[in-house]
Amino acid sequence: MAPPTDPDRSALAGDTVRRIMHIAAALRHHQDVEVAGLGLTPATARALDELDPDRPLPARDLAERLRCDRSNVTALVDKLEQAGLVERRTDPADRRQKALVVTADGRRVRERVRLVMSDSRLLDGLRTEELATLRELAWKVSDGGCPERCGPD
Template sequence: MAQLSTEAAGADRSGLAGDAVRRILHVAAAMRHHQDVEMAGLGLTPATARALHELDPDRPLPARDLAEQLGCDRSNVTALVDKLEQAGLVERRVDPTDRRQKTLVVTDAGRRTRDRVHRALSDSRLLDGLSTAELATLRELVWKVSDGGCPERCDTD
């Protein structure tokens, strides 16, 4: 009889975990949808928004370093930077310390757009119905199961 209740508990745990994973995926998809809508409103694709978000407006960066930060090939970054440059959000400039190299500089318009991207990526409207205590519990639980952040694919959209 003990064997049966252990198996039932295991099945119940498996079912609970499966339900939790499905709900997490649902929430993530809803958040991603809201973010994608916001990015589109800014004239950005998810990939260009992520590239802009990764750039530090106060520290010009070579494209190869951006590719490394994004975990993608430099050819993908070239296309992303082309789009950001065409939108007036980033400029390619000669590096004053190494004239053979170009760096990516965030323009004033890029700074403003980057701030809006950051706000969109931090949008918490789906969590509005939770109390402060529930938010604290959710944060602790998510932190407990997270791996510190999954690397995302770098696409040129």
């Protein structure tokens, strides 16, 4: 038998979820606009962000990181390569494979993408104590179903 529910708590939780979704949509909108200004789509920006400039990566590993089909990664890498941000090179560890290497331009654009992805202007109105509380609550809520990358860097 399910425990009884508190209608006020349920309404409060529902409103909170809607607010979180609104914040996420606002963040996504700002990021999409900024990323477009760099000549990237949200998908290509995410792919570039996942690549470590100091460690070439096979496309199949990038597909795993992005949790998408390898054929989608091929199209993303094609766009990044056409923009001069990534090169496909023979993988020295397995000459049958190509590794994705971030170019010098790719490094610069990747740094800008990382700044865009951490843009916090929506939080400017919060005092430091409020921001710390929000971070703590977000961490507490996200810890239950968040992918590994949610942990501190």
